[in-house]
Amino acid sequence: MVTQPAPTGWATSGPDSRAAARFLPWSRFDELIDALWADGRTVVAPVVEDGALKIAELARTSELPFGWVASTAPGIARLDRRPEGSPAAGRAFDNGTAWSGIKPWTFPAKVESLSVESGADGRLAVRVERPPSQPLAVVGARACDLAALAIHDRVLAGGPAIDPDYASRREDLLVVAVECALATSTCFCASMGTGPEVTSGADVVLSELDGGFVARADTTAGRHLLERLELPSAETEAVERATRQVAATRASMGIAVETEGLPERLLANLESPRWDEIAERCLACANCTLVCPTCFCTGMTVTSDLAGRASSAARTWDSCFTAGFAQVAGGGSFRPRHRDRYRQWLTHKFGTWWEQFGSSGCVGCGRCIAWCPVGIDVREELAAIAGKPLTTAEPSVPADDAAFAATAPVLVPGTRVLAIAPAAVEPASLRVEYVPATVVDVHPETADTSTLRLRTDDPALLAARPGQFVMVAAPAFAIPPISISRIRPDGLELTIRAAGAATSFLARLRPGAELALRGPLGRPWPIEDAEGRDVAIVAGGIGLAPLRGLLDEVLAAPDRFASVRLYLGARTPRDRLFVAEIDALIARGLDVRATVDRAGPEWLGRVGIITELFRGAKATGANVTAFVCGPERMMSAVVDVLADLDVPPEHTWLTLERRMECGVGLCGHCQLGTRFVCRDGPVFSVAELGDDLRREGL
Amino acid sequence: MTFRPAPARGISGATATALDRLPPGVLARLDGLSRRVDHEAGSVILREGGDTPYLAAVESGRVALRLRVAEWGDRLTVVTVEASELLGWSAIVPPFRATVDAVATEPTRLREIDATALRELLGTECDVAAALLPLVLETVTTRLTGSWQQLLDTFGPREFPAW
């Protein structure tokens, strides 16, 4: 339930809240679980499974981990029995965090998301799966889990695109949190400002004492739940014990992460030798990302029937540590080395996450430390890379110590309190539904490239802007993003190079075939930026396709611009795209400069790399707006030449290629620095990209 | 509808020859060694492996530098040389043999500086050498780095697995 009255703590709450604190004795704990079941909820809670604490479905209260206690260290997590007769032996939640957290319940590892089926009549049926209502109650969520949930709310349900499965599960979630009475050696929530006190995100907050719980409701749903149980008020002494207990937990957290200026310090050290050193130890096994409660990257796995008529796509946990994660059609990977992958993960988690989502991506749960099979400790790596020493707080005697009496929780100085910024864009403004489009013409451009003319009456697609792209679904294939190469009154044109199985299939389609499109997606070329200026359109190879719509629009009203020039590069004369169209434009007086990388004797035009087209030019580009598209290596060479000619970086626009799997900024694959290429781009100015342009390239 | 030409706007190409960037004094001394020659389209200006008789500045037209590669019909153009560029750097670089065939692909006017006389001049006149050699090096560097880019075959289809 996402209702949120002012968050309260045990000690910081006013007299009213204090009065509202109830006491739930163990003898009546079953009533709480029964009430949740009575509401039709599945109840999940920590249980012992395979020698570790895991959040799993609870069948009876006795399954709770009574008397167990976890101990952790980098690469080690052990569960032991507390000695018989020790005061905490009767407790069920005084034992550390569950390794898998609650993420598997709110954001499961695999969720069917889409099915595509081709009927006997050749018509295509595309269904976006909507999860059924599945009311869930989590009992025993920790402060770190709830901070992670708040981050997922922002990432997956904060817009501009919303993950329908997550939103649905979240809607039906009730959280009974338990404040931690124990911090293991890998816990550092106090550093990250997320715990151990539960300050928000829970419907009911419990503090486990010997014999029962101090309970308070933080939401309406939580209040209704506690009212049904008709619990007695908690004694002041019990509330104070609860307060001291969590304060002791805070005090016992040893190693802190210096969060002050961390994003900046981290991003200033992108070339630290430490990355190579970590890469020698890192297995790139992805465990850290899979146990991380905030990691949200997913892949699309497609399964199909033998006939190739029906396929279904599932959203599946993926990880930036895999080679395939940053791979694009054709097999190139933007992050081939372990070093690249670890750097991506750490700088995103602790650095660029802030700009993307308004908070750190780390909640300090320490799971990535304990559950790294070779014990890599992010606290240590951050200190080594970002350049500040570890600060070690004095370890303190935990729990029930009179020294902590009446100590109100105080945030560690220099800590940034987790604050989730509201979404910058209108939620749900990116569409997730697919609409049909029919192939009406297939025009071969080169040996491996064809232009499909598609008819559709979908108003959104017809309102597409040059530079945008669509996701193209066909049965049995992965769903590739394809840039729009022309916008027509009755549909779209897509120019497709057969670079992989899906694009090969698309390039072989015949008129009459039906496809399903989602879009238009992405940021278009900012044509208005060129108003009154000199337009230079620079295209290499297939890069002309996304620029074709721009060219259409520019040439439809040439008087809006001071001048228009087109610079074209291709591999060989036979690889040139839209040859007849370009020739017609030349005949009408358009200034077109073309070159090919190599040619046979029949070619009398220019030969040489595309930057040669600017050779000998004078530095007169101050009034130029350039639109550039091509392979990244070519774009970076062109950007250099344009800069030499005084074309301002804020008027030099590129469209980047990355692996765009979801197209709406939810899957994480196309992340580049602080951006998702699919959602924030693919069009960027050189000024916006800064150093990111050359950081990871093919 | 036609588009109005705007030659003076935006990034405009310079029409001067490469040699125009030399100091007037140096240019004057080269004048005595050079002559303007018009080559028809299709005429062979240099032959791969043959002597390079002159260093030339292209004043107009286009010259294709070609390698003899069987699968390209023995005539693979690797780069073209245009107005404002130099042709025939091998005239002053031992062993003074052309590394490619140079063929005019359109009517081309060259300003040709006799190789023997130029080498002699460069050996004696330091100021001429100091002014001219950077231009020649620039030409060679451009061809070199251009070749690197072409080697990457950035526009080419990336290899993908059998599937």
Add this chain to the structure above:
Amino acid sequence: MAVQPAAVDGSGAPAVQGGRAASVHRPRVGVVKLASCDGCQLTLLALENQLLDIAERFEIVEFAEATSRRSSGPFDVLFVEGSISTPEQAVEIVRLRAATRVLVTIGACATAGGIQALRTASEHEAFRHAVYPAPAFVDSLEEATPISAHVTVDAELRGCPIDGGQLLELLTAVATGRRPQLPDQAVCLECKRRGYACVVVSRGEPCLGPVTQTGCGAICPGMARGCYGCFGPREGANVDSLAEWYIDGPGSGGIAPPDVGRLFAGFTGAAPAFRGITDRLAGRPRLPLAVATAHPPELAATAPPRWSDEPPEGKAADAHE
């Protein structure tokens, strides 16, 4: 050989109309074995729910485990089980390749050499004599090698045995002309997706999951034991770091270096990434040469060949220091 990403119908690119591939004829499929146990082939027969569908879509022309019908090709798709272990097999695989459009190797033997490739790390003659009383009649190669060491392979299905789901995925991909999804990630991803706690971390159990290619469904960690690497090394397998952790790590360490080396000497132990660490930490295994010259009756009474207790010439010790 480059195979175009087109439906395998024997005629090159299929006609695609109305978004569907119209098969011209059923692809001819063969299943053959070289040096192997037949277990991987049986995975095909174990796809019981899909068998009729498969038989409808494909013409199975050679499959000794399933049909007495025989064919020497041509094959649109040929599944090859087993490693190259004899001179005849080395010749046969070249012939098979020439008769095949898409050649798929199946199982640890075909993709990594298999258990029989462990002999590569030993003296071949001693091995022959140890195993066979009369080795004169056995014509085996000194090394057992994966198919890819001999001919171009279009796809690999890893595992001992292969995974039925991956086999079906490959058949589906062949039938529809797309690339099969055979991830090169670590076993860990599937292990965590299935909600298994890491056995290395929670029990100190040595597990090869982090360096092994996924595809099995993390069967062993699911049974609370370590992965033994039967799918072979994954992309970018950092075996050195993992081995170091099992020798020196605070949680799982304390295993003697030769034993750590032997962890990798399993069904895919001849794969270069695994073989390298075994050689470095465990050294070459030695066979008692006395066995090699023994007369058969004495042979029966002799202890079986075993790994040496000590790495030779202090090799592992050097590597370890």
